Each structure stands twice: as structure tokens, then as C-alpha cells.
Amino acid sequence: MFMSALDGSIVLIALPAIFNGIRLDPLAPGSIAYLLWMIMGYRLVQAVLVVSVGRLGDMYGRVRIYNAGFAVFTVASVLLSFDPFLGAHGALWLIGWRLLQAVGGSMLQANSAAILTDAFPAEQRGFALGINQVAALAGMFIGLVAGGLLTAWDWRAVFWVNVPVGIFGTAWAYRKLRETGQRGGGRVDWWGNATFGIGLSALLVAVTYGLQPYGAHTMGWTNPLVLGLGFSGIALLAVFLLIETRVAAPMIELSLFRLRAFTAGNLAGLAISIGRGGMQFILIIWLQGIWLPLHGYDYIDAPLWAGIFLLPLTAGFLLAGPVSGYLSDRFGSRGLATWGSILFAATFVGLILLPTDFSYWSFAVLIALNGVASGMFGSPNSSSIMGSVPARQRGAASGMRSTFQNSGTALSIGVFFALMIAGLASSLPDALNTGLQQHGVSAAVAHQVAGLPPVATLFAAQLGINPIQHLLQPTGALSSLSAGQVADLTGRQFFPHLISSAFHDGLVVVFAVGAALALLAALASALRGRPRPEKGKA
Structure with missing residues (x-):
């Protein structure tokens, strides 16, 4: 155990x-x-x-x-x-x-x-x-x-x-x-096992994909796949309960x-x-x-x-x-x-x-x-x-x-x-956009980085990654900043302070x-x- x-x-x-x-x-x-x-x-x-x-x-x-x-x-x-x-x-x-x-x-x-x-x-x-x-x-x-x-x-x-x-x-x-x-x-009970297993699986898979971004939405709860899996899972579990009252x-x-x-x-x-x-x-x-x-x-x-x-x-x-x-x-x-x-x-x-x-x-x-x-x-x-x-x-x-x-x-x-x-979705994008521009990042790049889905920011935090450095390096934005600005943005303080509130x-x-x-x-x-x-x- x-x-x-x-x-x-x-x-x-x-x-x-x-x-x-x-x-x-x-x-x-x-x-x-x-x-x-x-x-x-x-x-x-x-x-x-x-x-x-x-x-x-x-x-x-x-x-x-x-x-x-x-x-x-x-x-x-x-x-x-x-x-x-x-x-x-x-x-x-x-x-x-x-x-x-x-x-x-x-x-x-x-x-x-x-x-x-x-x-x-x-x-x-x-x-x-x-x-x-x-x-x-x-x-x-x-x-x-x-x-x-x-x-x-x-x-x-x-x-x-x-x-x-x-x-x-x-x-x-x-x-x-x-x-x-x-x-x-x-x-x-083959029918019971099938309806329970498939129904609960569909419901939990729907939850898994519902956490991921979909289109312009920060999460996928409006995704047809998520809705289909969720309702199908609930329906199969209802059928399962009906089966369980009737089998020997x-x-x-x-x-x-x-x-x-x-x-x-x-x-x-x-x-x-x-x-x-x-x-x-x-x-x-x-x-x-x-x-x-x-x-x-x-x-x-x-x-x-x-x-x-x-x-x-x-x-x-x-x-x-x-x-x-x-x-x-x-x-x-x-x-x-x-x-x-x-x-x-x-x-x-x-x-x-x-x-x-x-x-x-x-x-x-x-x-x-x-x-x-x-x-x-x-x-x-x-x-x-x-x-x-x-x-x-x-x-x-x-x-x-x-x-x-x-x-x-x-x-x-x-x-x-x-x-x-x-x-996070209600306040993080504005905080990220403003914080980057205050440290010398151009408005266009700051807006692009601020568009990162909040779920990715949370995963970055869990995985112990500084997403600011990770996201700014491919844009070339760091090369146009002073050494002090780069140190502030990629150090240990900027990102944690930014998301803490x-x-x-x-x-x-x-x-x-x-x-x-x-x-x-x-x-x-x-x-x-x-x-x-x-x-x-x-």
C-alpha cells in the first residue's frame, strides 16, 4: 500500500x-x-x-x-x-x-x-x-x-x-x-464494468482537457470534446446505476x-x-x-x-x-x-x-x-x-x-x-504586461508574453522554471536591455513578486x-x- x-x-x-x-x-x-x-x-x-x-x-x-x-x-x-x-x-x-x-x-x-x-x-x-x-x-x-x-x-x-x-x-x-x-x-458484471469504467474515464478525461486552453479561452470547458466527454460520462454512469439494480x-x-x-x-x-x-x-x-x-x-x-x-x-x-x-x-x-x-x-x-x-x-x-x-x-x-x-x-x-x-x-x-x-486569468496578464514594460521590454513583446495562458504560468511555477527568461530569449528582447534590467527580469525575484498577488x-x-x-x-x-x-x- x-x-x-x-x-x-x-x-x-x-x-x-x-x-x-x-x-x-x-x-x-x-x-x-x-x-x-x-x-x-x-x-x-x-x-x-x-x-x-x-x-x-x-x-x-x-x-x-x-x-x-x-x-x-x-x-x-x-x-x-x-x-x-x-x-x-x-x-x-x-x-x-x-x-x-x-x-x-x-x-x-x-x-x-x-x-x-x-x-x-x-x-x-x-x-x-x-x-x-x-x-x-x-x-x-x-x-x-x-x-x-x-x-x-x-x-x-x-x-x-x-x-x-x-x-x-x-x-x-x-x-x-x-x-x-x-x-x-x-x-x-460485464455491462456494469463497461459502463462504469468508460463513464468514469470519460468524466475524468474531460476534467483533464478542461484545464487546457481552448481557442481564446484560458481553459477548455467550452471545448466540444470536453462537453461531449463530460455529458457522455454522466449519462453512462446513470446507465450503470440502472444496470446495477437489474443484474443478478x-x-x-x-x-x-x-x-x-x-x-x-x-x-x-x-x-x-x-x-x-x-x-x-x-x-x-x-x-x-x-x-x-x-x-x-x-x-x-x-x-x-x-x-x-x-x-x-x-x-x-x-x-x-x-x-x-x-x-x-x-x-x-x-x-x-x-x-x-x-x-x-x-x-x-x-x-x-x-x-x-x-x-x-x-x-x-x-x-x-x-x-x-x-x-x-x-x-x-x-x-x-x-x-x-x-x-x-x-x-x-x-x-x-x-x-x-x-x-x-x-x-x-x-x-x-x-x-x-x-x-490568475483576471489579473496576471495586466501585471505581466506592465511589469515587463517597466523593465524596458517593448510594448509589442510584453503584450505577446502576457498572452501566455495562465495554466502555462502555473505549470512553470510548479516545474521550477523562470518563464520570463524562457519566453524573452527567443524574441531577442534581452539583447536590447541593460545588464541590470536583464538581471532583474531573469533573477529569482521578478517572477515570484509578479504572480504573488x-x-x-x-x-x-x-x-x-x-x-x-x-x-x-x-x-x-x-x-x-x-x-x-x-x-x-x-
């Missing part, structure tokens, strides 16, 4: 080194699509597949599917680390094998919680699932640090790191794991949603997942594109230091996660999950109040508390969901829980990014939405009810 989740986030912070390693110009036309697919493709596949492979685990054995997932994940990791191409072909190689890696990760993620629920009695299940959830979320958080550290050595190392773990894990799983749970039998062996047991703890836990998990995933993305842009350059760090070193400065987030989670799992066994899940959600919302409010050029210790305390809040929520919420379902349906239930979590993470990047781009406006909107989602999770957690006493061992 740690390895599967690690790969969901390690690439996020390693993208500057990856783009540099395969010699792909991040501001060239088409590069935005490659970057978005590197970030979102892994989550998209996991969101689509986890329910299906969880159901297959119920039918044919959870350990069997889990073991196969380890093998698939390891093979894909090996292939990723030997990318033979450069440029666009190199990007396509990475995207393709990342999608296969996500297939293996889905098989691990969908069945791990079900295997543990089968193996542990009710009074120990919270602690066991807590360790599993800690491993998953720790992988997500530690990936942010590991990506920075490993890319300081070699960009391929972010994929190498999985290979020895994968080889050992595959051999260990086949040798040691044994089936202890019930198999549900039945048949594969449905892919998703809709009856599970009659269980209040199951429904409330998944709703709360979706809300927290959207807030957490988007927050991580925005924090990386904030550090790499603005705060670190303003404090004297070179753009090329920004990924490493961003990972280091995010360590309090990881530490807070690792401290609270196991403790919360243990406490949920003794005192129940509802209170811990509810107060964890409330603390999560409070940290978003604190981040809103920080200036763009913040004092690091204030920032460190807030993200550490955010990590504590994630730990307080994660283990009890998983225990509540898995403990509420019948034993024969735990594979499907675990897959559904993972689908909500992965869909939330994929959607979070789309939602938060769209809000941030909308905020517009960026903070976007931060307020983004973190306000995050706080509202956390409060929604708190409400759902408070209303989940008390668990029913379990009869016998699972």
Missing part, C-alpha cells in the same frame, strides 16, 4: 527533473497535456479499476488478485525506469507504463483492506486498518519528500525505488499470504449504501480526499514557484527543498495515524473522524490568513496540524466503512472506498487548478473550498451513527 500510494505523489514533485531528463520543453504547445496525464493518469486508472478488481477479489480470492497486482506493479516500474526516448515520445512512454503501473496498484489497493478485515477480529480491526491506511497516506506524503531527494541524484530513481521493494514484495506475497476470507462466487450479480452492491456508516464514511472520505489532494498540489506550486525563489533558492533546487520544507506535513500524519487507529478500537470511529475533519478545516483557514511570503514556522505548524488531522480522520474512517459491511462483500466495499478516495484526488487537481487559473487571490478561493469540504466531511462523520455489534469472527 505504501508503494502504491508513493507512486501517486512522487512524480508530482519530480516533474521538473523528469521534463529536464527527457528534454521536453514544458512551455511548448502540447506539453501541458503531457504534464496533466503524468499527474492525473495514474489516479484516473486507479479510480476506474479498484471497484472491478475488488469484486474479482470477492469472486476468485483476494490474495490471488493482490499477489498478481504486486507482479504487474513491479514489471511496470522496471519499464518506467528504462525510458529509451526523448521529447514527446519519452513522455508517452512514461504515461503509458504509468497507466499499467496503476493497474497493479489498483489490484493492491482494492484488496488490502479486505484481506486485513478478514484476518483480524473486530476489536483489533481499527488498529490493523489504521496501519494499512497509515501506509497508504504515508506513501502519499513521503512521496513528496522522496521525489525531491531522489531527483537530486537522477530522475529515473523515482521509478527505481519501487523495483527492489516490488521484487521482494511479490515473492513474499506468493510465499506467505493465504486466503482467510469468504469467496462470494457469482459472475462478472452486480459489480457494486447498491444495497451497501443503505448502511449509514458505509455511505457517510465514503462521503466524508471523498470530501477529505478532494481537499487533501488539491492542497498538496497548491502547496508545491506555492513553495517551488514563489516562496523558495524569494528566499534565495535556485529554481533547479526548488523540488528538493520543497520536499524538505513539507516534512512537517508527513510528520504530523505519521504521528497521528497509528494512534488514531488504536483509539478507534477503544472509543469508536465517529468522534475521531469528526474532530479530525474539523481540525482539517481549521488548518485551511490558517493557510488563508498567511501572506504569500510567509514566516516558515507559521507555515510548518499549520501543515503539521493538517497532517495530524489527516491521521485522525483516515484510520477511523476506514475502520468504520469496512466494519459496516458483510464479510462476503468486503472486497467490493474496499474497492468502492478506494474509488471514492482516488476519484477525489483526481477531481481535486481539476477543481483546485481550475479555481486557481480563474483567479494574483496567486494569493486564488489561494483564498481554493482553501475556502477546502475548508467547506472538510466541514462537510465532519457533518457526514457525525451522522454516521454507532456501529452495530459484530457477531463472531469475520
Whole structure:
């Protein structure tokens, strides 16, 4: 679980080194699509597949599917680390094998919680699932640090790191794991799988392309392709729900949603997942594109230091996660999950109040508390969901829980990014045009550069690139300026100062939405009810 989740986030912070390693110009036309697919493709596949492979685990054995997932994940990791191409072909190689890696990760993620629920009695299940959830979320958080550290050595190392773990894990799983749970039998719901997989894929792909510029628009939400995919996805998911009420062996047991703890836990998990995933993305842009350059760090070193400065987030989670799992066994899940959600919302409010050029210790305390809040929520919420379902349906239930979590993470990047781009679009072009002309750039060149889509500016900030130098060099504008003007424009201060005001406006909107989602999770957690006493061992 740690390895599967690690790969969901390690690439996020390693993208500057990856783009540099395969010699792909991040501001060239088409590069935005490659970057978005590197970030979102892994989550998209996991969101689509986890329910299906969880159901297959119920039918044919959870350990069997889990073991196969380890093998698939390891093979894909090996292939990723030997990318033979450069440029666009190199990007396509990475995207393709990342999608296969996500297939293996889905098989691990969908069945791990079900295997543990089968193996542990009710009074120990919270602690066991807590360790599993800690491993998953720790992988997500530690990936942010590991990506920075490993890319300081070699960009391929972010994929190498999985290979020895994968080889050992595959051999260990086949040798040691044994089936202890019930198999549900039945048949594969082919129509349900097809409509769910294609529908959710279409919806998430629409979000991916909706973030890219279209014509004269800063984003692509009016693009006929995006509209067609979005409406088709919604229609197919509606057909899927209809199918599930009529087939003998449905892919998703809709009856599970009659269980209040199951429904409330998944709703709360979706809300927290959207807030957490988007927050991580925005924090990386904030550090790499603005705060670190303003404090004297070179753009090329920004990924490493961003990972280091995010360590309090990881530490807070690792401290609270196991403790919360243990406490949920003794005192129940509802209170811990509810107060964890409330603390999560409070940290978003604190981040809103920080200036763009913040004092690091204030920032460190807030993200550490955010990590504590994630730990307080994660283990009890998983225990509540898995403990509420019948034993024969735990594979499907675990897959559904993972689908909500992965869909939330994929959607979070789309939602938060769209809000941030909308905020930048209203003020960044004028600020860029005025700032360049004040430093001696001609009006024609300044207007051309200011026409850069805001999404490209955000990606430049995330990738640790100074887009001013990158964009002005081909125009020849720098050759007509004084040495002092060139130094100001291409130094560490100009671009971060230029976007900081517009960026903070976007931060307020983004973190306000995050706080509202956390409060929604708190409400759902408070209303989940008390668990029913379990009869016998699972």
C-alpha cells in the first residue's frame, strides 16, 4: 500500500527533473497535456479499476488478485525506469507504463483492506486498518519528500525505488499470504464494468482537457470534446446505476449504501480526499514557484527543498495515524473522524490568513496540524466503512472506498487548478504586461508574453522554471536591455513578486473550498451513527 500510494505523489514533485531528463520543453504547445496525464493518469486508472478488481477479489480470492497486482506493479516500474526516448515520445512512454503501473496498484489497493478485515477480529480491526491506511497516506506524503531527494541524484530513481521493494514484495506475497476470507462466487458484471469504467474515464478525461486552453479561452470547458466527454460520462454512469439494480450479480452492491456508516464514511472520505489532494498540489506550486525563489533558492533546487520544507506535513500524519487507529478500537470511529475533519478545516483557514511570503514556522505548524488531522480522520474512517459491511462483500466495499478516495484526488487537481487559473486569468496578464514594460521590454513583446495562458504560468511555477527568461530569449528582447534590467527580469525575484498577488487571490478561493469540504466531511462523520455489534469472527 505504501508503494502504491508513493507512486501517486512522487512524480508530482519530480516533474521538473523528469521534463529536464527527457528534454521536453514544458512551455511548448502540447506539453501541458503531457504534464496533466503524468499527474492525473495514474489516479484516473486507479479510480476506474479498484471497484472491478475488488469484486474479482470477492469472486476468485483476494490474495490471488493482490499477489498478481504486486507482479504487474513491479514489471511496470522496471519499464518506467528504462525510458529509451526523448521529447514527446519519452513522455508517452512514461504515461503509458504509468497507466499499467496503476493497474497493479489498483489490484493492491482494492484488496488490502479486505484481506486485513478478514484476518483480524473486530476489536483489533481499527488498529490493523489504521496501519494499512497509515501506509497508504504515508506513501502519499513521503512521496513528496522522496521525489525531491531522489531527483537530486537522477530522475529515473523515482521509478527505481519501487523495483527492489516490488521484487521482494511479490515473492513474499506468493510465499506467505493465504486466503482467510469468504469467496462470494457469482459472475462478472460485464455491462456494469463497461459502463462504469468508460463513464468514469470519460468524466475524468474531460476534467483533464478542461484545464487546457481552448481557442481564446484560458481553459477548455467550452471545448466540444470536453462537453461531449463530460455529458457522455454522466449519462453512462446513470446507465450503470440502472444496470446495477437489474443484474443478478452486480459489480457494486447498491444495497451497501443503505448502511449509514458505509455511505457517510465514503462521503466524508471523498470530501477529505478532494481537499487533501488539491492542497498538496497548491502547496508545491506555492513553495517551488514563489516562496523558495524569494528566499534565495535556485529554481533547479526548488523540488528538493520543497520536499524538505513539507516534512512537517508527513510528520504530523505519521504521528497521528497509528494512534488514531488504536483509539478507534477503544472509543469508536465517529468522534475521531469528526474532530479530525474539523481540525482539517481549521488548518485551511490558517493557510488563508498567511501572506504569500510567509514566516516558515507559521507555515510548518499549520501543515503539521493538517497532517495530524489527516491521521485522525483516515484510520477511523476506514475502520468504520469496512466494519459496516458483510464479510462476503468486503472486497467490493474496499474497492468502492478506494474509488471514492482516488476519484477525489483526481477531481481535486481539476477543481483546485481550475479555481486557481480563474483567479490568475483576471489579473496576471495586466501585471505581466506592465511589469515587463517597466523593465524596458517593448510594448509589442510584453503584450505577446502576457498572452501566455495562465495554466502555462502555473505549470512553470510548479516545474521550477523562470518563464520570463524562457519566453524573452527567443524574441531577442534581452539583447536590447541593460545588464541590470536583464538581471532583474531573469533573477529569482521578478517572477515570484509578479504572480504573488494574483496567486494569493486564488489561494483564498481554493482553501475556502477546502475548508467547506472538510466541514462537510465532519457533518457526514457525525451522522454516521454507532456501529452495530459484530457477531463472531469475520
